[in-house]
Amino acid sequence: MAIKIERLNYIYSEGTAFRKQALKDINLEIPDGQFIGMIGHTGSGKSTLIQHLNGLIRATSGTIYYNGENIYGEGYSMKELRSRVGLVFQYPEHQLFEIDVFHDVCFGPKNLGLCQEEIEERAREALDQVGLDSSYYRKSPFELSGGQKRRVAIAGILAMHPQVLILDEPTAGLDPRGRDEILDQVAKLHREQNITVILVSHSMEDVANYVERIIVMNKGQVFLDDTPSRVFAHYKELEGVGLAAPQVTYVTQTLKSQGWDIDTSVTTIEEAKQAILRAMS
Amino acid sequence: MMKDITLGQYYPADSVIHKLDPRVKLVGTMVFIVSLFAFRSISCYILATAVLVVIIKISRVPFQFIVRGLKAIFILMMITVAFNLFLTPGTPVFRIWKLTITAEGVETAAFMAIRLVYLIIGSSVMTLTTTPNDLTDGMEKGLGFLKRVHVPVHEISMIMSIALRFIPILMEETDKIQKAQMARGADFESGNLIQKAKNLIPLLVPLFVSAFRRANDLAMAMEARGYHGGEGRTKMRPLEYKNRDKCAYLLMAVYLLAGGLVNYFVRF
Numbered sequence: 001m002a003i004k005i006e007r008l009n010y011i012y013s014e015g016t017a018f019r020k021q022a023l024k025d026i027n028l029e030i031p032d033g034q035f036i037g038m039i040g041h042t043g044s045g046k047s048t049l050i051q052h053l054n055g056l057i058r059a060t061s062g063t064i065y066y067n068g069e070n071i072y073g074e075g076y077s078m079k080e081l082r083s084r085v086g087l088v089f090q091y092p093e094h095q096l097f098e099i100d101v102f103h104d105v106c107f108g109p110k111n112l113g114l115c116q117e118e119i120e121e122r123a124r125e126a127l128d129q130v131g132l133d134s135s136y137y138r139k140s141p142f143e144l145s146g147g148q149k150r151r152v153a154i155a156g157i158l159a160m161h162p163q164v165l166i167l168d169e170p171t172a173g174l175d176p177r178g179r180d181e182i183l184d185q186v187a188k189l190h191r192e193q194n195i196t197v198i199l200v201s202h203s204m205e206d207v208a209n210y211v212e213r214i215i216v217m218n219k220g221q222v223f224l225d226d227t228p229s230r231v232f233a234h235y236k237e238l239e240g241v242g243l244a245a246p247q248v249t250y251v252t253q254t255l256k257s258q259g260w261d262i263d264t265s266v267t268t269i270e271e272a273k274q275a276i277l278r279a280m281s
Numbered sequence: 282m283m284k285d286i287t288l289g290q291y292y293p294a295d296s297v298i299h300k301l302d303p304r305v306k307l308v309g310t311m312v313f314i315v316s317l318f319a320f321r322s323i324s325c326y327i328l329a330t331a332v333l334v335v336i337i338k339i340s341r342v343p344f345q346f347i348v349r350g351l352k353a354i355f356i357l358m359m360i361t362v363a364f365n366l367f368l369t370p371g372t373p374v375f376r377i378w379k380l381t382i383t384a385e386g387v388e389t390a391a392f393m394a395i396r397l398v399y400l401i402i403g404s405s406v407m408t409l410t411t412t413p414n415d416l417t418d419g420m421e422k423g424l425g426f427l428k429r430v431h432v433p434v435h436e437i438s439m440i441m442s443i444a445l446r447f448i449p450i451l452m453e454e455t456d457k458i459q460k461a462q463m464a465r466g467a468d469f470e471s472g473n474l475i476q477k478a479k480n481l482i483p484l485l486v487p488l489f490v491s492a493f494r495r496a497n498d499l500a501m502a503m504e505a506r507g508y509h510g511g512e513g514r515t516k517m518r519p520l521e522y523k524n525r526d527k528c529a530y531l532l533m534a535v536y537l538l539a540g541g542l543v544n545y546f547v548r549f
């Protein structure tokens with residue numbers, strides 16, 4: 001049992017005119033090694049929720065357990081928690097500051113107090129994981145393209161060797177190719193390192209191909225929490241909260257409503273193709 | 282983070298005070314402050330208090346927001362009170378060690394304290410009920426006559442409103458970058474002064490980069506929309522005096538007159 005969230009509430013600007021309840025009574029369990037997609041309309045509280053998981057935001061009420069320990073307990077080390085739960089912010093390229101790519105990736109492990117050799121070893125490994133070779137090491141982060149900057153920032157977190165990797169809208173503002181590259185690399189990381197991954201997005205299409213579980217947020221609450229195919233079965237309700245199921249769900253659902261005997265639980269284009277072929281034969 | 286900003290802390294509410302022309306509120310604040318320093322008797326301050334209370338009630342801003350600004354001047358007020366208390370010559374009433382407190386000292390100190398508190402409250406009511414943009418608009422129009430002596434009134438007010446607009450944006454940005462670096466194990470709290478200053482680099486570099494990027498984008502966007510300074514520029518919502526504004530000016534005159542009469546005729 002890696003992360004457990006109990007009756008979590010969070011209110012921004014409590015006691016002012018701008019008071020805003022961003023999270024309402026969240027209860028979640030996130031076991032080790034899962035690949036989770038967190039979906040929700042803009043303002044549904046996704047970013048607020050994930051910042052609780054590494055202690056950057058302190059809950060107004062409620063408890064969070066990491067590996068059974070209460071993170072709000074006395075003497076619990078937030079620094080330690082932050083090295084275990086790696087959080088990549090939205091537009092992480094805005095946090096780059098070092099003179100070159102390599103130094104920037106070293107920042108995280110350096111803060112962990114590791115020795116120089118280990119720091120550099122981890123930086124090389126992390127940059128390799130995001131697909132940047134040594135020709136990039138000495139480049140200034142500010143002369144890279146948007147997608148490359150983002151990968152440097154992700155490497156900066158990976159170099160800390162987190163057990164849980166959370167990415168807040170990692171594909172926002174990227175072209176389709178950049179999007180697929182980043183998502184494929186994250187999926188590979190999950191497969192090879194067996195770490196827990198939480199992928200935050202507002203696009204079902206993005207996560208449908210990758211994740212094994214989807215948490216749908218709406219107005220600060222968990223709206224749905226299930227496997228992708230079962231979440232997509234609620235495509236009508238999803239529209240009600242400003243989201244949409246992947247295109248293939250609409251195709252198969254329409255075919256079914258027109259009397260075809262077709263499996264509507266498919267989530268990817270490949271599966272949909274097989275299902276349609278089966279239905280036709 | 283956002284809640285700590287005192288500059289341009291607008292409190293949105295639906296009230297007559299909010300709707301008043303910003304020029305009226307600027308002049309009104311000025312009138313009120315001048316009256317505070319002109320008044321010399323308790324009866325006058327009773328009048329000022331009554332006016333202030335009524336205005337706050339009408340503005341629908343909770344009292345706690347208005348007194349929040351007082352915290353900032355607490356020390357200044359203590360020093361002023363102490364100076365007046367101990368250094369005013371007159372009939373001694375109390376003695377501690379070498380310091381003498383006089384009856385006149387007590388009186389001046391009390392008036393000084395009241396003046397300072399009312400001054401802050403009065404200007405807080407203005408900033409709480411006027412958006413920063415309206416405020417600079419009001420200043421631009423109100424000080425328009427200075428253009429004749431070649432003061433770049435429009436440019437100055439444009440700079441002010443952009444600066445005010447950017448404060449919350451940069452605060453938010455600071456908050457985000459700080460959190461992002463903390464997620465990478467950065468520490469902004471511990472260490473000695475030099476260490477702390479050094480630890481700020483991961484915060485300041487991205488902040489400056491982002492400020493320049495934003496400034497650049499804004500300049501580009503303004504130019505793309507044909508901005509070329511104040512010459513011949515019209516307003517989307519030109520400031521115009523409505524009946525309520527005229528009423529407000531009238532009430533100000535009544536207030537001053539009443540204050541003068543009370544000051545002159547009532548003997549306490």
Ligand SMILES: Nc1ncnc2c1ncn2[C@@H]1O[C@H](COP(=O)(O)OP(=O)(O)O)[C@@H](O)[C@H]1O
Binds near residue numbers: 043
């Ligand atoms: N720093 C903040 N101060 C006040 N309100 C905030 C802040 N950050 C987010 N909010 C509010 O909290 C709600 C949830 O925001 P967020 O967690 O960023 O949503 P999401 O990431 O799903 O778009 C929104 O209504 C947003 O306006």
Ligand SMILES: [Mg+2]
Binds near residue numbers: 046047090
């Ligand atoms: Mg977000």
